[in-house]
Amino acid sequence: xxxxxxxxxxxxxxxxxxxxxxxxxxxxxxxxxxxxxxxxxxxxxxxxxxxxxxxxxxxxxxxxxxxxxxxxxxxxxxxxxxxxxxxxxxxxxxxxxxxxxxxxxxxxxxxxxxxxxxxxxxxxxxxxxxxxxxxxxxxxxxxxxxxxxxxxxxxxxxxxxxxxxxxxxxxxxxxxxxxxxxxxxxxxxxxxxxxxxxxxxxxxxxxxxxxxxxxxxxxxxxxxxxxxxxxxxxxxxxxxxxxxxxxxxxxxxxxxxxxxxxxxxxxxxxxxxxxxxxxxxxxxxxxxxxxxxxxxxxxxxx
Ligand code: ADP
Numbered sequence: 001x002x003x004x005x006x007x008x009x010x011x012x013x014x015x016x017x018x019x020x021x022x023x024x025x026x027x028x029x030x031x032x033x034x035x036x037x038x039x040x041x042x043x044x045x046x047x048x049x050x051x052x053x054x055x056x057x058x059x060x061x062x063x064x065x066x067x068x069x070x071x072x073x074x075x076x077x078x079x080x081x082x083x084x085x086x087x088x089x090x091x092x093x094x095x096x097x098x099x100x101x102x103x104x105x106x107x108x109x110x111x112x113x114x115x116x117x118x119x120x121x122x123x124x125x126x127x128x129x130x131x132x133x134x135x136x137x138x139x140x141x142x143x144x145x146x147x148x149x150x151x152x153x154x155x156x157x158x159x160x161x162x163x164x165x166x167x168x169x170x171x172x173x174x175x176x177x178x179x180x181x182x183x184x185x186x187x188x189x190x191x192x193x194x195x196x197x198x199x200x201x202x203x204x205x206x207x208x209x210x211x212x213x214x215x216x217x218x219x220x221x222x223x224x225x226x227x228x229x230x231x232x233x234x235x236x237x238x239x240x241x242x243x244x245x246x247x248x249x250x251x252x253x254x255x256x257x258x259x260x261x262x263x264x265x266x267x268x269x270x271x272x273x274x275x276x277x278x279x280x281x282x283x284x285x286x287x288x289x290x291x292x293x294x295x296x297x298x299x300x301x302x
Contacts, residue, residue: 003081004054004260005253006132008123008149009042010115010140011060011075011085012094013067014285019099022107031099038074039285040094040115041138041162041249048246048253048289049136050079052275054260056253057081057128060141061114063093068114074286084126088114094140115141120148130154133260136252139165143173150176156259160252161186171210179259180211181252187216199224199233207231215269217251219244222273227265234266236273237299241280246288251276253289274299 017031038047042060049056058080062068064087071093072082094115100106118141129135135153137146138160150157150173160181161169169190174180184196191205199221206214206226213227222236241247254275258268278295282288290298 002055003057003128003132005046005049005056005134005136005256006059006126006128007042007046007049007056008059008118008129008135008137008141008145009045010040010094010112010138011038011043011058011062011071012040012096012110012115012140013037013071014039014096014098016098016100018102020102022099022101022105036070037285037287038071039096040071041140041160042115043071043075043080044246044249044285044289045136045138045160045253045256046075046080047078047286048250048275049257051289051291052254052257053292054253054257055079055081057084057132059084059123059126059128061086061088061091061118061122063087063091063114064089065092067093067095078286081128084128086118086122088117091117110140112140118142118145120144123149123152126152134158134256136160136256138162138252143167143169147173147176158252158256158259160248161190162248164189174210177211179213179215179255179265180209181215181217181255183217183219183248187214203231203233213265215255215265215272217248217276219247223251223269225266225269230266232266234269234273236277239277239280239299243283243288244280245283246285247276247279249285250279250289 016035019031046058092113094113158179254272278298
């Protein structure tokens with residue numbers, strides 16, 4: 001079984017309600033109609049990879065509930081291999097409860113459910129970790145499982161430390177990472193620096209990390225690549241974003257997909273900044289994820 005990109009990560013059902021204003025402690029308010037949307041960074045990145053035309057699989061855990069069945073079906077509908085998306089007995093699937101305020105600000109409660117039960121043992125003996133050209137992970141599963149994934153990966157191991165880890169990241173993890181892909185907030189935590197608000201600060205913080213290659217995403221400023229002695233800033237195309245949700249996930253998927261085809265890291269990042277920018281032109285986390293043709297259409301049309 002060979003696959004371009006194996007994603008090891010989370011799968012959530014997002015319950016989204018629009019509200020005038022996020023409720024205060026003790027307050028009950030009425031909101032709009034409930035929208036139930038597949039999410040979770042692992043699932044988003046697996047779907048993004050598949051839409052871009054690379055073969056992908058999601059290795060993770062869902063609960064033994066209707067939400068889990070729905071999430072699995074959505075992944076399969078998008079062409080993601082779910083052979084190693086394990087069902088977890090007596091545990092609910094991961095969910096996120098999201099209240100979105102009229103001005104776009106939100107407040108989110110995540111119940112990791114089955115995602116928190118993905119153990120290091122689960123990632124032993126997964127054929128995809130030996131055969132996939134690239135293995136991609138994030139931080140919505142236990143950190144021990146991310147480390148075990150890195151150790152069991154035969155190909156290129158990419159870690160997107162999102163959301164920003166609350167615990168100290170063990171050095172042994174950074175040692176097994178081939179390509180680290182943090183955003184500015186995640187980089188400032190990993191490198192223990194102050195806020196990173198310029199290309200120069202991103203470069204000097206990335207240079208302190210022991211990973212072979214670091215690719216820092218910088219929103220509208222694109223990305224920087226710090227690999228061995230090479231440092232390069234790759235600007236993003238100018239766009240007028242509608243919704244930046246999903247841009248980081250699309251970026252990681254495009255980067256992993258590009259590397260899986262044997263493309264040079266810089267070439268892969270050049271493609272990833274275009275894919276990230278194109279994703280900001282549509283609303284939603286998974287609904288905004290483009291195919292390669294749509295990336296060109298959206299950027300030329302915008
Ligand atoms: P995250 O959402 O994970 O914090 P970023 O905001 O850094 O990630 O965005 C990831 C990528 O998406 C960027 O590197 C860039 O390619 C693209 N992107 C995000 N916001 C913009 C923007 N305002 N203009 C152009 N590209 C953007």
